Amino acid sequence: MSEIQFSEEAKRRFDTILSHYPEKRAALIPVLALAQREFGWISDEVADYVGQLMDYPPADVLSVASFYTMLHRKPVGKYHLDVCRTVSCWLMGTYPCVDKIKELLGVEAEEITPDGLFSWNFTECLGSCGTAPAMQVGDRYFENLKPEKMSEIIEQLRKEDESK
Amino acid sequence: MTTMTKIHLTNIDKPGQQSLDKYRERGGYKALEKALTMEPLAIIEEVKTSGLRGRGGAGFPTGMKWSFVPRNTGKPTFLLCNADESEPGTFKDRLLMERDPHLLIEGMVIACLALQCHLSYIYIRGEYEFVANVVNQAIEEAYAAGILGASVMSKDFALDIHVHMGQGAYICGEETSLIESLEGYRGYPRIKPPFPAVSGFLASPTVVNNVETLTALPWIINNGGAAHAAMGTEKSKGTKLFSVSGHINKPGVYEVELGYPLMDFINNECGGIRDGKKLKAVIPGGSSVPVLTAAECVGVLLDYESLLKAGTMLGSGGMIVLDETTNMAQTLSVIADFYAHESCGQCTPCREGTGWAAKVLRNLLAGKGKKSDINLLLKIADMMEGKTICPLADADVMPIRSFLTKFRSEFEAYCTE
Ligand SMILES: Cc1cc2nc3c(=O)[nH]c(=O)nc-3n(C[C@H](O)[C@H](O)[C@H](O)COP(=O)(O)O)c2cc1C
Ligand code: SF4
Ligand code: FES
Numbered sequence: 365m366s367e368i369q370f371s372e373e374a375k376r377r378f379d380t381i382l383s384h385y386p387e388k389r390a391a392l393i394p395v396l397a398l399a400q401r402e403f404g405w406i407s408d409e410v411a412d413y414v415g416q417l418m419d420y421p422p423a424d425v426l427s428v429a430s431f432y433t434m435l436h437r438k439p440v441g442k443y444h445l446d447v448c449r450t451v452s453c454w455l456m457g458t459y460p461c462v463d464k465i466k467e468l469l470g471v472e473a474e475e476i477t478p479d480g481l482f483s484w485n486f487t488e489c490l491g492s493c494g495t496a497p498a499m500q501v502g503d504r505y506f507e508n509l510k511p512e513k514m515s516e517i518i519e520q521l522r523k524e525d526e527s528k
Numbered sequence: 529m530t531t532m533t534k535i536h537l538t539n540i541d542k543p544g545q546q547s548l549d550k551y552r553e554r555g556g557y558k559a560l561e562k563a564l565t566m567e568p569l570a571i572i573e574e575v576k577t578s579g580l581r582g583r584g585g586a587g588f589p590t591g592m593k594w595s596f597v598p599r600n601t602g603k604p605t606f607l608l609c610n611a612d613e614s615e616p617g618t619f620k621d622r623l624l625m626e627r628d629p630h631l632l633i634e635g636m637v638i639a640c641l642a643l644q645c646h647l648s649y650i651y652i653r654g655e656y657e658f659v660a661n662v663v664n665q666a667i668e669e670a671y672a673a674g675i676l677g678a679s680v681m682s683k684d685f686a687l688d689i690h691v692h693m694g695q696g697a698y699i700c701g702e703e704t705s706l707i708e709s710l711e712g713y714r715g716y717p718r719i720k721p722p723f724p725a726v727s728g729f730l731a732s733p734t735v736v737n738n739v740e741t742l743t744a745l746p747w748i749i750n751n752g753g754a755a756h757a758a759m760g761t762e763k764s765k766g767t768k769l770f771s772v773s774g775h776i777n778k779p780g781v782y783e784v785e786l787g788y789p790l791m792d793f794i795n796n797e798c799g800g801i802r803d804g805k806k807l808k809a810v811i812p813g814g815s816s817v818p819v820l821t822a823a824e825c826v827g828v829l830l831d832y833e834s835l836l837k838a839g840t841m842l843g844s845g846g847m848i849v850l851d852e853t854t855n856m857a858q859t860l861s862v863i864a865d866f867y868a869h870e871s872c873g874q875c876t877p878c879r880e881g882t883g884w885a886a887k888v889l890r891n892l893l894a895g896k897g898k899k900s901d902i903n904l905l906l907k908i909a910d911m912m913e914g915k916t917i918c919p920l921a922d923a924d925v926m927p928i929r930s931f932l933t934k935f936r937s938e939f940e941a942y943c944t945e
Binding site for chain 1: 613614615616617618619621622647653654655656657658661688690692693694695696697698709710711712713714715730771772773774775779780781811815846848850854859862863865866869870872
């Protein structure tokens with residue numbers, strides 16, 4: 365038996381997801397996304413748990429998870445900044461923004477700040493090319509980024525966390 | 529600005545358009561009412577007459593695609609809406625779903641009637657969670673209003689539509705990869721044939737259509753296929769959305785009649801080049817199509833055949849504008865990194881070729897390149913082209929070859945010997 369468990373709400377969500385598909389297997393990726401939301405990232409333990417729920421061997425679950433860049437196989441910060449480096453964002457200045465992020469957070473890509481609050485990484489085109497450069501933080505986009513706007517955004521996220 | 533007929537963006541900026549009430553108030557679901565009185569084959573005929581071509585990138589005629597679906601196989605037929613939108617430079621489907629989600633739902637119900645499909649999914653890229661929330665809310669409203677569910681608009685036709693979220697993989701926009709991903713696997717494209725129309729999702733007949741394709745359907749049903757075919761050019765009917773980004777004064781999503789002159793579009797609709805600079809090049813259809821030099825843009829029309837004649841493609845309509853300050857070698861390197869990152873790794877020429885090309889370019893930019901590297905890159909492109917399961921490798925070849933041949937001296941300037 366695995367140590368971890370979905371919350372009651374996640375269990376309800378799980379049942380809803382399964383009800384959308386004629387075959388259980390089709391629910392695997394949405395269930396992995398749900399598990400990541402619950403547990404933060406897809407650890408071996410989480411893969412085990414998802415495997416049990418879905419009746420698949422954990423290795424199979426991990427192989428699927430590792431294909432998708434939004435499913436994390438390592439811990440990330442509470443606020444993970446995915447900064448687009450694809451052509452339109454790059455043209456409009458991804459790298460000056462990234463330099464500022466590094467300076468403000470003091471960590472390189474994929475590293476987590478000591479307080480566990482932030483991490484960042486590059487990502488590919490987010491579909492915000494007309495409002496470039498852009499980054500994704502959880503279920504939100506920040507667009508028309510500028511180096512001088514970065515500290516404001518990071519402060520905003522910090523405040524959000526404090527008021528939680 | 530021109531006042532052209534709009535098929536997709538008629539109500540895009542109107543307040544409250546996301547709600548069923550406002551959508552209906554502005555004429556929404558009238559086309560569905562009409563379609564419910566038509567025979568399925570008559571709907572397909574209407575779409576054939578319209579000349580509508582798939583807006584996801586390949587431009588395949590929609591009515592023809594639908595007519596390939598075998599009937600009465602004893603298996604269900606599935607319609608999958610491709611909302612994976614990951615082609616660099618493309619952000620039109622997002623706008624349609626965020627601002628006018630019922631237009632997509634209405635289009636999908638019409639397509640499902642034509643295909644006699646009772647279960648359909650919208651595959652939305654995982655990054656678009658805030659977009660999916662809007663779509664899900666509209667779906668809930670449609671269920672509550674009896675537009676979806678056991679009997680669509682009280683007729684003897686059941687239809688369920690669900691949103692399925694991807695989790696980050698460009699390749700899942702390719703239709704067979706999308707199907708694998710929807711089935712719960714790694715998104716490895718399948719070898720065709722069999723085509724999805726015959727054996728797709730759960731080995732059943734499946735149609736994959738782009739968001740923009742499906743949102744054209746209510747207009748076509750309301751106004752008739754012939755009215756749609758009256759717009760555009762001989763081989764490119766109707767209107768097209770262009771997502772414009774890069775060095776342009778007014779980036780954004782524009783709808784124009786196909787056949788619109790490219791330079792007029794850039795200068796009159798999009799406000800011209802940023803900061804009064806000169807145009808250097810345009811990538812007209814997402815990063816996977818060949819680049820046009822400024823000189824080549826003159827006289828080109830925005831339609832399938834004119835762009836093809838100019839040596840490029842309409843693609844997704846993701847137009848990336850580059851001004852005279854653009855470093856073409858760096859730009860190609862950024863583009864090549866994208867394909868190297870997104871190759872699914874199934875085919876050796878693509879896995880090795882995309883990675884190799886990206887590495888040679890980075891090496892070149894670091895000042896460690898030789899003149900022979902330019903020919904090496906062209907050779908890598910030849911090695912990849914047409915030798916793979918899906919067209920992702922070709923999508924890397926297009927920018928590599930066109931950038932290198934059209935802007936060769938900029939690459940040579942980096943070479944040490
Ligand atoms: C690498 C690759 C990525 C693609 N990405 C998308 C995409 O994000 N959205 C899309 O609609 N079509 C995409 N396509 C095209 C689909 O395979 C398919 O042709 C399309 O969804 C069919 O719909 P349509 O006929 O309505 O255009 C992609 C194709 C390839 C080869
Ligand atoms: S061409 Fe590339 S992306 Fe397409 S199936 Fe082959 S390896 Fe995968
Ligand atoms: S290139 Fe960054 S969002 Fe498209």
